[in-house]
Amino acid sequence: MPDDLFQRYQAAHRAHQAHAKACVSCTDQARCLDGGRLWESFMRLQDAYLQRKRRR
Numbered sequence: 828m829p830d831d832l833f834q835r836y837q838a839a840h841r842a843h844q845a846h847a848k849a850c851v852s853c854t855d856q857a858r859c860l861d862g863g864r865l866w867e868s869f870m871r872l873q874d875a876y877l878q879r880k881r882r883r
Contacts, residue, residue: 836872
């Protein structure tokens, strides 16, 4: 059974990548509002996933 947190973390990463490719406002140093929201979601899920792996 796939890990739900891992799946959500990977989906957030794909969503951010797709947005970054299409958005002319987003750069590595600055993001538009949608890009920032997607980046924060990815980072939060990644942190949660890595924290859980460290505890195991």
